[in-house]
Amino acid sequence: QVQLVESGGGLVQPGGSLKLSCAASGSLFRQLPMAWFRQVLGNEREMVATISKAGETNYADSVKGRFTISRDDANNAVYLQMTSLEPEDTAVYYCNAWPIVRAWWGQGTQVTVAP
Numbered sequence: 001q002v003q004l005v006e007s008g009g010g011l012v013q014p015g016g017s018l019k020l021s022c023a024a025s026g027s028l029f030r031q032l033p034m035a036w037f038r039q040v041l042g043n044e045r046e047m048v049a050t051i052s053k054a055g056e057t058n059y060a061d062s063v064k065g066r067f068t069i070s071r072d073d074a075n076n077a078v079y080l081q082m083t084s085l086e087p088e089d090t091a092v093y094y095c096n097a098w099p100i101v102r103a104w105w106g107q108g109t110q111v112t113v114a115p
Helices: 027-031
Strands: 004-007 010-012 018-024 034-039 046-051 057-059 067-072 077-082 091-097 109-113
Touching: 004 091, 018 034, 018 091, 018 109, 034 067, 034 077, 046 067, 046 077, 057 067, 077 091
Parallel strands: 010 109
Antiparallel strands: 004 018, 018 077, 034 046, 034 091, 046 057, 067 077, 091 109
């Protein structure tokens, strides 16, 4: 069973940057594409970025050019570097496999973009 723990969120001003981390337990993580998602209270969770086992990436239009997803299989980790943050990026951010594995949802990490 894989457990995912997100970290790195916080309060940042518009235009600022944050780097989120997702630590995974278990070796199964390394065999799967991974993704970052975000959810605003009352809204559905949306995909932000995905990364294949080979490192190929894909991004939601709303974050393209501002966010970068990466993975470090040696350390069982996935990262999301976020730059030029906007108030609309405020959400709880989660990582999961892609396609998702429902049992793998963690607690997420809150990102708040405000002056």
